[in-house]
Amino acid sequence: MITFENYTIRPLKIDDLNPYFDLVERNRKRLEDFFTGTVSKTRDLEATKNFLVEIDKKRNKKEYYPYLVVDNITNNFVAFIDLKNIDWSIPKTEIGCYTDEKHAGKGITTKALNLFIDFCFDNFNFKKIYLRTHKSNKAAQNVAKKCGFDLEGTIRMDYITTAGDIVDLMYFGRLN
Structure with missing residues (x-):
């Protein structure tokens, strides 16, 4: 677990069913395309x-790691972060995240990602972490830059919405 300010970053568990479903449901329209x-x-x-x-099985096989950012005061889920497309031979991984709409734009995701990325480099020994985003997602681009990511390029026809x-x-x- 990683803590900062009033937040904790911790693994998503099967027991998180109801609040996780609520997080997705509240943000479903925003999450639809990507x-x-x-x-x-x-x-x-x-x-x-x-x-x-299903994702717990993937975690046990070291194929996927889902995490939550939790508000320690309200116990509400503020954001979701995951490591996917893991290639242990390099080792590298893709990071994905989304923030609950009512918490977006407050800097929480940037702080959480910076700490989480350092955790991933230290604990998983990744050499590279990358993130993909659509050109319309300015918030993700800004977070990436604030977290020390460099734009490597645009891959054409790379994702189906x-x-x-x-x-x-x-x-x-x-x-x-």
């Missing part, structure tokens, strides 16, 4: 439970 897996696998509580079991559009993504990387 968190396709999350949106499609959390349509109701039962599907969300199955999704949490929930609506089925194939879009270009900007790649940002940070080396250890």
